[in-house]
Amino acid sequence: MILYTLNCENDHGFEAWFPSSSAFEAQQKTGDVTCPVCGSANVHKQIMAPSLGAESVGAGKKSEKQSVVHTGENQAEMRSMMRQLSEHVKNNADYVGPKFAEEARKIHYEEVEPHGIYGEASADEVTDLKEEGIDVHPLPILPDDQN
Numbered sequence: 001m002i003l004y005t006l007n008c009e010n011d012h013g014f015e016a017w018f019p020s021s022s023a024f025e026a027q028q029k030t031g032d033v034t035c036p037v038c039g040s041a042n043v044h045k046q047i048m049a050p051s052l053g054a055e056s057v058g059a060g061k062k063s064e065k066q067s068v069v070h071t072g073e074n075q076a077e078m079r080s081m082m083r084q085l086s087e088h089v090k091n092n093a094d095y096v097g098p099k100f101a102e103e104a105r106k107i108h109y110e111e112v113e114p115h116g117i118y119g120e121a122s123a124d125e126v127t128d129l130k131e132e133g134i135d136v137h138p139l140p141i142l143p144d145d146q147n
Ligand SMILES: [Zn+2]
Pocket: 008, 009, 010, 011, 012, 035, 036, 037, 038, 039, 040
């Protein structure tokens, strides 16, 4: 069983168990994975990215504070910050897909040249990475980033 951290098109985060990653993809395609908050079937795995240090826009600030402000201007500000972070990561990092945890470890243990990556990780993998001292955070996907 794999626990995935998922997001719906309305930015609701939730977790769900699947027998395997292929089972998740099959259920996602048929619309059987729905958001418990709004019922949307437009859900996707949270994309994870390692903290890139000082040059990552706002990443450090965000992981220190868990609370998210949901009101007016702050939300617009937050979204613009998220957009910058998202663009920054995509412009400067390699997409490694489901091999994210493996690649993040290689970088952490200096088995490969340090480089920015982003990709998919299960909640279990994220927990393991954090226990190993590898700081990762979800990369926000904004609704208009999706086709
Ligand atoms: Zn939702």
